[in-house]
Amino acid sequence: MDAATAARTLFFELTGHSPEGHWSAPGRVNLIGEHTDYNDGFVLPFAIEHRTHAQVGRRDDGRIRVVSTFDPIPVEVALDELDALFPAGRASVPEWSTYPLGIAWALLAASGRTAADVTGVDIAIASDVPVGAGLSSSAAIEGATASALNDVWELGLDRVALAKAGRVAENEAVGAPTGVMDQMASMLGETDAAIFLDCRSLDTTVVPLGFAEAGLEVLVIDTGVKHAHSTGGYGERRAACERGAAAMGVPALRDLQVDDLPEVQAKTDDVTFRRVRHVVTEDQRVLDTVRTLREQGPRAIGELLLASHASMRDDFEISIPELDTAVDAAVSAGAVGARMTGGGFGGAAIALVDRDRRVEVSLAVERAFADAGFAAPHIFTVVPSAGARRDG
Ligand code: ADP
Ligand code: MG
Numbered sequence: 037m038d039a040a041t042a043a044r045t046l047f048f049e050l051t052g053h054s055p056e057g058h059w060s061a062p063g064r065v066n067l068i069g070e071h072t073d074y075n076d077g078f079v080l081p082f083a084i085e086h087r088t089h090a091q092v093g094r095r096d097d098g099r100i101r102v103v104s105t106f107d108p109i110p111v112e113v114a115l116d117e118l119d120a121l122f123p124a125g126r127a128s129v130p131e132w133s134t135y136p137l138g139i140a141w142a143l144l145a146a147s148g149r150t151a152a153d154v155t156g157v158d159i160a161i162a163s164d165v166p167v168g169a170g171l172s173s174s175a176a177i178e179g180a181t182a183s184a185l186n187d188v189w190e191l192g193l194d195r196v197a198l199a200k201a202g203r204v205a206e207n208e209a210v211g212a213p214t215g216v217m218d219q220m221a222s223m224l225g226e227t228d229a230a231i232f233l234d235c236r237s238l239d240t241t242v243v244p245l246g247f248a249e250a251g252l253e254v255l256v257i258d259t260g261v262k263h264a265h266s267t268g269g270y271g272e273r274r275a276a277c278e279r280g281a282a283a284m285g286v287p288a289l290r291d292l293q294v295d296d297l298p299e300v301q302a303k304t305d306d307v308t309f310r311r312v313r314h315v316v317t318e319d320q321r322v323l324d325t326v327r328t329l330r331e332q333g334p335r336a337i338g339e340l341l342l343a344s345h346a347s348m349r350d351d352f353e354i355s356i357p358e359l360d361t362a363v364d365a366a367v368s369a370g371a372v373g374a375r376m377t378g379g380g381f382g383g384a385a386i387a388l389v390d391r392d393r394r395v396e397v398s399l400a401v402e403r404a405f406a407d408a409g410f411a412a413p414h415i416f417t418v419v420p421s422a423g424a425r426r427d428g
């Protein structure tokens with residue numbers, strides 16, 4: 037059963053009647069621009085065709101009820117109880133439900149409404165975005181719920197406001213310290229295009245990718261290795277970036293250019309310098325990727341993807357042998373380019389491949405994993421696709 041039908045079935049089981057509307061929002065993949073977001077820099081994600089679906093109907097008792105295929109037990113609260121549930125820490129509801137309930141809470145605040153201004157709702161959720169594979173199932177559930185409530189409650193918020201509400205929900209209701217890249221990609225994505233995001237101004241530009249016409253596909257190679265933010269690597273990288281910016285007297289590494297790197301080297305220790313060099317060169321690579329896509333087309337970005345990977349492996353030191361193996365094997369088998377994507381210490385790599393080499397590249401990566409004694413990777417294609425929308 038597809039996820040849209042699963043959500044519809046779930047809604048019917050929950051309420052005994054049909055939903056009034058159906059909304060969905062996609063997961064995302066970051067094409068390039070890693071660990072640049074919290075340095076006020078640039079990222080270039082795209083929405084994918086894997087989506088989370090929300091089937092929704094109104095109720096007249098001022099309550100909100102959410103259910104997901106993740107959990108057979110629905111969660112129900114009065115809308116005027118949301119302010120007592122959030123910000124996070126006091127929530128007495130299952131964690132998954134803090135995403136949709138947190139969205140309801142954040143949207144009321146963003147639109148200046150109170151619980152008395154809006155109708156109660158039932159929301160049934162199902163998804164084909166895999167969780168924890170670096171595809172942002174969290175932005176997808178936030179985007180689907182936010183789009184639905186914006187319409188049902190007639191809030192009139194634009195897509196950027198809905199993306200920001202997603203971040204508020206995730207930061208304050210769920211309690212996860214994330215940026216706004218994932219939500220922007222999920223809300224603003226377009227077919228065969230990426231979203232260039234300036235993480236300081238939050239300005240966005242739709243950048244056509246031209247993958248379809250060039251016969252290119254993006255493979256995700258999920259290593260299955262789970263990363264834990266709590267292991268300290270992530271915090272150490274952020275601290276090094278802050279040290280580097282302070283040493284150079286700038287608000288964020290975004291304010292440095294490649295030409296400034298010799299001065300950074302003179303003013304900081306070797307580790308700090310290499311962390312800074314990754315971020316500064318990665319920002320430049322995002323800008324170069326946007327320009328290259330415009331001027332030369334998608335086949336020309338392979339070198340930039342590879343340089344991004346090398347920088348994360350050698351300077352930022354967030355890769356792992358599985359990710360290096362995936363990238364090396366994909367490129368040896370003829371991929372146009374490849375890099376690890378996401379925060380690092382596990383997760384997935386992406387490879388840009390000719391459609392007719394997809395099988396060959398996948399087999400080569402699987403063979404390389406087997407030879408190295410790694411658990412078999414999960415390999416699948418993602419297609420740059422449209423962002424959040426009303427489906428019915
Ligand atoms: P990801 O990298 O996939 O975004 P996160 O940890 O940020 O990983 O978000 C995953 C969490 O989001 C899940 O553990 C769950 O709490 C919530 N979630 C995502 N999709 C759904 C869904 N379809 N139903 C219920 N909860 C979901
Ligand atoms: Mg997430």
